[in-house]
Amino acid sequence: MAILFSREQELLISVVFVFLAFLYLYFRSSSRSHGQSVLPADWPVMHMLPGVIANLHNAHDYFAAILTEAGHNFRVHIPQRHIFLTCDPGNVRHIFTTNHANFPKGREFAAIFDIMDGGIFTVDGEQWRRQRTKFQSVLSSPGLVSGMAACCRDKVENGLLPFFTHMASTDTPFDMQEVISRFVFDLAATPLFGVDPSLLSSDMPSMDVAVAMDTVMEVGFFRHVMPATCWKAMRRLNIGPERKLDAAHKVIRGFFMEMIEKKKINGGRVCNDGEQEHVDVLSSYINDPDYADDDLLRAKLLSLMLGGRDTIGTTLPWIFYILAKNPNILSIIRNELSPIASHKVAMGKSSMVIFEPEETKHLVYLKAALYETLRLYPSAPIERKTVATDDIMPSGHEVHTGDTILISLYSMARMEGVWGKDCRDYNPHRWLSEDGNKLMYVPSHKFLSFNSGPRMCPGKDIAVVQMKTVVAAVVWNFDMEVVEGQSIQPKLSCTLQMKNGLTMILKKRET
Template sequence: MAGHGNEGCLFSMGLGLREVYPEFLISLLCLALFYCYYRFFFGTPTTVVPVNWPLAGMFPGLLANFHRLHDWGNELLRETGCTFSFRGPWFLDLNYIVTCDPANLQHIFNVNFQNYPKGDEFANIFDILGDGIFISDGERWRRQRAKAHALVGQRSFRSFVAAASRDKVEKGLLPLLDEVARRGSAVDLQDVFLRLTFDMTAYLVFGVDPCCLSIDFPTVPFARAMDDAMEAVLLRYTVPPAWWKWKRRHRVGESERKMAAAWREIDRFIAECVAEKRKNSDRTQTSTDLLSSYMNDVDDDQQGAEIDHKFLRDTAVNYMLAGRDTTGAALSWFFWSLSKNPTAEDKILEELKTILKERPSSGRPAVFEAEELGKMVYLHAALLEALRLFPPVPIEQKEAVGPDVLPSGQKVERGAKILVSLLAIGRMDGVWGEDCGEFRPERWISEKGRLRHEPSYKFMSFNSGPRTCLGKEVAFTQMKAAAAAVVYRFRLEAVEGHPVEPKLSIILHMKNGFKVRIKRRCASP
């Protein structure tokens, strides 16, 4: 999924005002006051399409709707026919083509893929990823993708993922939730799942379990460093490039100081992992975690110890940043959807009980094996439905190498930036039908009771085209292992009155978390 191999942009149009220079702040204030003046004298507009003002562009409308940015974006694309040109102030370089039209997506991600790379701007903002696969373009990306595809596709790695996921759920997740249920206290389920997927991803990448999933909820320096880095990345999108680059060069400002400290912590952790593996492992043996596999077979063009270490460092950071948050976010929205749709939860529970009836009496009732999870059609459909409504990476960014014309008729100039709203795709009547806003797993099941296939340019949680997520099966293995065990063993009750809404972030986290109370089911062991 987006979490394990989505090589798309981790971008949000969120605008922070904490570390901007005075002239920039004054400009924003003037724009906001001007917009309020217009609204006062001319009333509430009948359209969600913002006015394109001289000099200010559509920026005042963006500021006015910033508090409901996701909903506003969905409404804007619905009213404009799924494609819209946003014009920002001339001094901010905020001109974008925003689209969720499946025909445009098929063109951008498949038909004319070569014309729409990540671009230099994306790589510069995400400099902490180095030269890794998720920000690379061209031949460098093709070499890394081929290597990753070979590793992830191995049967031994798939078995490793299944076993590691099962063990972490059985020995980490379930005991923690059991203890929370015993205490009778509320818990932030999003925090629990983010810790779970961090431990899982670290184990797959490094072969090391950080033990972040613990009842005392410890702070893990590496995890904290990654959070700080992502906050700094988001802020870089909110100010003129020259400003944040100057702060980066001189290490001034809270965000860039945090980025520098996070970079040091991430490099320290990875260096220790690499040194430990080189000290204790036999490079002639086949290893299962990704870092060991890369160490045993570094590409031919990586020569010298320094380049070799940089390659391993960049590869590890890319996998960790891609894998730790998105699967956790997906599980959080999945269980929130079940809390609002108890009928769907009951159907999953019945499916689990049917699987258990077919199991030998010697089986472990607390967890489900990979073969059993593969038979669960409704569980898979419910996960797909949650991903459709709440894609972990809500926005993709592309940059046009040359001029083009999209199927919608939109002209694309050289260097144009294109935002693809994955969140809006799943909420368009013309794409998913009039019930597109409903959580209905049945839409993914055929009349014969099998999973229904939908084209990737219509359902883009795992990207589309040549950069389709390589870790899709890894993500589903982890999500199914956790979801099946939790649904079978526990009943989750959302804390009444606790607000749940998307966070304006590069990942679709819940702004306030997901507070629940956990009850053991009577039928569970």
């Protein structure tokens, strides 16, 4: 139900916003001048909100600093909400597996991501189980799975590598994150709708829809940490981040409804040129009576689109950045690829080596490098749950009905008690057995990048195959250089994109 405000209430809310802005400036400046505890002070009325706002520009590292000082768990009090912030693996296992029914996403999570309300991303209980069962049945199609792998391989060969070859030949700096965003949008949309949007093409069309999806995640983070009445008032007044989000919602709805209408008119499983039959996800839902409502179908498809896009789209720029800065690790990956590449060259293949999904399947070190990237830079740095009934965490902390739980994956990777004294170092070897021939088992409540328990990501294996295909092709065919003078830091968002992009220069590698 919408909350209605009188003019007097709206004026009061506006005054509060101004007051918070002054608090933000004051506490941000004071936090820089004192080397004291990072734990936020609990003030009258506003509680810890001023401290949170003062550090919102650097929230992920701030949460990590809090949890380091507090010992993996901390209670955050802000007006209208009690938050239990944790990165304790024991608590994570309790929340996601042992007692998962007591920790749903909750109504407020659905409100925060209201454009996906009713989709698998926001629902709980029986509704979630039905949707997951349906999606797993869709993913069980051999045609769809093989089609997704083939789509990735083809887009690498015909889209990504030609673009990189051109940029390398002209020695032109470019934003790797934007290019990957275009590539991954096409990669996610093609098997979803059976149509390639071709954002990564010679004319580089508008990225309005991709940017709108990023806005959903950015404003979603703002909604997570602000009192609900604040962001709902801003939504009603159509000001601040809510104004930007409203425009993004219109773009997203327009795009998804256009895709749905095209499918209804054209029917079937047809690719762009109409010559080859494709198995796409939308065709599996379009005639399902459970998704007869277009808004519900759109919410479901958007959830799947974001799930397919964000893990790969956020991880690839980080691993290219890391490998460019760590030539020794890059060399090990190339040595692992060398036998496959040498065989292709001997067979007289083209100068650009493309690695088939089946060929990268058993590459252990490449997978370890991907996992280490996801550990330090998880695509979703924070997970959110709600407490259904009073409970006691394995850490001994009590949580109460209605409390919000924020699980910081970003912080967990930076805890010595979880990953050891070298926790902040990029070290793929931590994933390998002593002989280096296989990956060590790491429980999902410690490595949460693909979720854990009943809500474990069903598309995990597909995402890993696609990332391997991309990384193998790029690192074998090109040398990468990060342009100096950039500020590489996470964006304030529910997905861990780079705030300022990633400007790189590529050079064609002689092999």
